[in-house]
Amino acid sequence: MSHYTELRRELETLTTEEFRPDLAEIDRLSTLDIARTMNGEDATVPAAVAGQLPQIAAAIDGIAARMARGGRLVYAGAGTAGRLGVLDASECPPTFNTTPGQEVVGLIAGGPEAMVTSIEGAEDSRELAAADLAALGLTAADSVVGISASGRTPYAVGAVEYARGVGALTIGLSCNAGSALAAAAEHGIEVVVGPELVVGSTRLKSGTAQKLVLNMLSTITMIRLGKTYGNLMVDVRASNEKLRARSRRIVALATGAGDAAIEAALTATDGEVKPAILTLLAQVDAPTATRLLAASNGHLRQALTSAGS
Incomplete structure (x- = not known):
């Protein structure tokens, strides 16, 4: 038996390679019907x-x-x-x-x-x-x-x-x-x-x-690993304008702080969201927030507990 014959037979045993007789004339369906069929398959x-x-x-x-x-x-x-x-x-x-x-x-x-x-x-x-x-x-x-x-x-x-x-x-x-x-x-x-x-x-x-x-x-x-706070991306890297806006929104959602306080916190933490949130919720300065986060291996909830918040 040749290598290719053996490989073909092996492929024929795989579910992902099975032939579907019920779809043998799918190319004769309308585009909408093909789309419906495909969507139905994807739903599984x-x-x-x-x-x-x-x-x-x-x-x-x-x-x-x-x-x-x-x-x-x-x-x-x-x-x-x-x-x-x-x-x-x-x-x-x-x-x-x-x-x-x-x-x-x-x-x-x-x-x-x-x-x-x-x-x-x-x-x-x-x-x-x-x-x-x-x-x-x-x-x-x-x-x-x-x-x-x-x-x-x-x-x-x-x-x-x-x-x-x-x-x-x-x-x-x-x-x-x-x-x-x-x-x-x-x-x-x-x-x-x-x-x-x-x-x-x-x-x-x-x-x-x-x-x-x-x-x-x-x-x-x-x-x-503590890369989120709830369902917020608190470790997001603000590398463009959209992500910078998202950073501000994440701090707002986490803290409820006003725009001025958020801007001040992010400025103090060089745009880093997680320590900015900690400065606002725990009422600590940026260096303290950084230290608390390092001690908690980056887990914001743990850092907040350590800060007594």
Whole structure:
């Protein structure tokens, strides 16, 4: 049996690659009917994610514990899965004031060029994944999430295997049950969304499911790390005019203070939202707010308790 015949047969066993006879003439439907069909398929994704919530929560607790001790969260995938990981990682700095490329990292098979073009054979290499993680200086303090819709992509599986070998926390996120990726990881998350509208096009329901799970992994981890106050983004990095306006609104929502007091607080804290809130709620100066936050590892509620508020 040739390698390609074996691969074809393997793909035929995957739920994400199944052929839907009921959709065989979808191209003959009206545009509105195709849109309705697609929307109906998409509506099933959140329920599939809900079935994996205990596994997702366990993975988050593990990630947060390691990040609290200085570890990193690293995503590794190929193609759509890799792009989704890079996207989630790239959105953490402006939202949660993480250090770009240092606290939450996205790796895609083939490197940055693979974000916009296909890199031939990159996804097929376990060794490439190991080399990429080695280049990061991966340690047991870190957490690695391998992402693959099929759950068999060598790059994602290789990333998890290498990470586990150095003692890092490992999570395998796939969209097929009984996947090699989940088996290789300490935490397996298998969101089975079923066959795609277009056969094998896993950027559709599978991609949506992966995005929802990555949203949870990063957002809830950051909540656990004290990057929010309630549901407010108190660690937001005000890098543009929109975010500067958002910073002022967040301080207003957290404190109820007037515009003048908010401006004064933000000026005193060099535009940093979290200490600005602390100066207003605890009636302390900016240096004291900074000290209290450092002592509480950045947790605003804990700092407020320490200040007696």
